[in-house]
Amino acid sequence: MHEFSLAQGLVSQLLALADQHNALKICTVRVAIGSQAGIVADSFAFGFDVLSRENGLLKDAVLEIIETHPQHRCLDCGGIMPFTLTKPSCSQCGSQRLASVGGDDLILSQIEME
């Protein structure tokens, strides 16, 4: 299961961070999941829940998931604008040479520990 291995990766990242900061427990973990990343947030949360329960540092951790969306970047003027599925054009220079950026990854955006 794809989400489970991602959750495992997050857990090892968190344990390494807690170790670096001599934390006794991790309280809140916020991750951003791109809407185009092909990750099912519920499955990811379930995997995290199963893994964190087994670990003293993580057993009370609250996982918050934020969904992020891709944006369009204009190849002509560099402008950034919201991603649209209809034929897009740059709101600044009118160019139709746009590239989609972001919205396809999983990022650990914030962690609170004690």
Ligand SMILES: [Zn+2]
């Ligand atoms: Zn432009």
